[in-house]
Amino acid sequence: MKVCVIGTGRMGRRHIDAAKGLGFDVVGIFDPFKEAMELAVTGNSIPKENCYSDAVEMLNKLKPEGVVIASTAPSHAEHVIAAAKAGVKYIMCEKPMAVSMEECDQMISACKESVSVLGINHQMRFMDQYTEVKALCNTPDFGGILSVNVTSANFGLAMNGCHYFEMFRFITDEEISSVQFWADEQKVPNPRGPQYVDHSGQLRALTKSGKRLYIELGGDQGHGVQVVYGCKFGQIYVDELAGYMRAISRKSEFRDLPTTRYGMPADETIKKITPADVIGPTQSLWKAMLEKHNYPDGAAGRHALAALVAANVSGENQGSLTNIDLQLPHQRVFLWA
Numbered sequence: 001m002k003v004c005v006i007g008t009g010r011m012g013r014r015h016i017d018a019a020k021g022l023g024f025d026v027v028g029i030f031d032p033f034k035e036a037m038e039l040a041v042t043g044n045s046i047p048k049e050n051c052y053s054d055a056v057e058m059l060n061k062l063k064p065e066g067v068v069i070a071s072t073a074p075s076h077a078e079h080v081i082a083a084a085k086a087g088v089k090y091i092m093c094e095k096p097m098a099v100s101m102e103e104c105d106q107m108i109s110a111c112k113e114s115v116s117v118l119g120i121n122h123q124m125r126f127m128d129q130y131t132e133v134k135a136l137c138n139t140p141d142f143g144g145i146l147s148v149n150v151t152s153a154n155f156g157l158a159m160n161g162c163h164y165f166e167m168f169r170f171i172t173d174e175e176i177s178s179v180q181f182w183a184d185e186q187k188v189p190n191p192r193g194p195q196y197v198d199h200s201g202q203l204r205a206l207t208k209s210g211k212r213l214y215i216e217l218g219g220d221q222g223h224g225v226q227v228v229y230g231c232k233f234g235q236i237y238v239d240e241l242a243g244y245m246r247a248i249s250r251k252s253e254f255r256d257l258p259t260t261r262y263g264m265p266a267d268e269t270i271k272k273i274t275p276a277d278v279i280g281p282t283q284s285l286w287k288a289m290l291e292k293h294n295y296p297d298g299a300a301g302r303h304a305l306a307a308l309v310a311a312n313v314s315g316e317n318q319g320s321l322t323n324i325d326l327q328l329p330h331q332r333v334f335l336w337a
């Protein structure tokens with residue numbers, strides 16, 4: 001398949017590796033920052049003549065079947081819509097999907113009109129860290145997921161929090177209906193430039209049936225991401241960066257006892273699990289898009305973005321409960337990267 005990559009910064013160059021690894025032909029790249037394209041030429045062996053100075057011209061001339069949008073978020077909508085108009089069949093766009101909900105809707109409708117497959121690179125459902133946990137939660141031994149507790153470091157609400165909204169939706173098979181966020185006073189510096197604004201703090205999200213997601217993303221914390229999945233009969237603990245999992249559930253003969261009978265005999269499993277990675281899961285997302293089956297589409301990206309908007313609104317109102325509904329500011333633009 002002939003593909004183009006728009007935005008060849010750190011993630012764009014990983015996309016080039018992912019595409020090449022799948023046997024795609026990277027026929028064109030575009031980035032307004034010349035040094036970024038030069039790095040792709042030297043680091044990813046892209047021929048110099050495949051570099052373009054105009055994205056639309058590149059798409060119209062090369063007519064690729066696939067495009068990756070790996071620029072920073074403010075230009076995601078512009079490039080997705082241009083790719084759809086140029087008739088590109090498969091469009092993979094980085095997260096966060098856009099910088100406003102209105103842009104998400106415009107992207108979805110442009111792709112619908114051109115019958116383009118739009119995938120948002122929330123890779124969670126292709127990672128063992130989540131697929132194995134989801135399968136385990138749904139076994140009779142664990143009895144179903146009720147809560148997800150993420151203790152992370154200063155990883156940014158928009159930068160990484162939005163991935164966990166999609167992860168929670170994937171694990172619970174339910175959409176987030178409301179969010180509360182208590183923002184730290186100090187903003188999170190974004191490695192992509194001082195023009196971008198992100199937040200640290202503490203977050204709680206709920207689904208309609210009462211499943212809950214908590215994220216500790218305090219700006220005063222250092223390295224690490226640990227997640228505890230709370231189920232009816234046990235807990236699953238994952239150290240995402242180290243690739244370690246511990247699952248413990250009450251033995252079946254004690255399951256009907258009240259939850260207050262702590263320390264009942266339990267079954268425990270400890271195992272290594274594939275640590276967080278970007279390239280492999282991104283390739284899986286491409287394969288799913290090509291099969292047009294089970295990939296995070298525009299609606300999934302939009303849902304994560306709506307939760308992000310709700311969290312920002314809540315953070316501005318001292319953690320007020322903010323519903324994901326039509327009251328959310330639709331046109332408001334956020335300075336995410």
Ligand SMILES: NC(=O)c1ccc[n+]([C@@H]2O[C@H](COP(=O)([O-])OP(=O)(O)OC[C@H]3O[C@@H](n4cnc5c(N)ncnc54)[C@H](O)[C@@H]3O)[C@@H](O)[C@H]2O)c1
Pocket residue numbers: 006007008009010011012030031032033036070071072073075094095096121122123159191192278337
């Ligand atoms: N899915 C993931 O796991 C994952 C991981 C890292 C980054 N990302 C996302 O990927 C995107 C890029 O992140 P990054 O780390 O590569 O940032 P980066 O700053 O290294 O690269 C971004 C590139 O986009 C280019 N760019 C800026 N404006 C542009 C425009 N109008 N058109 C085309 N290119 C433009 C910049 O010149 C830069 O080279 C971000 O949206 C980020 O959130 C996703």
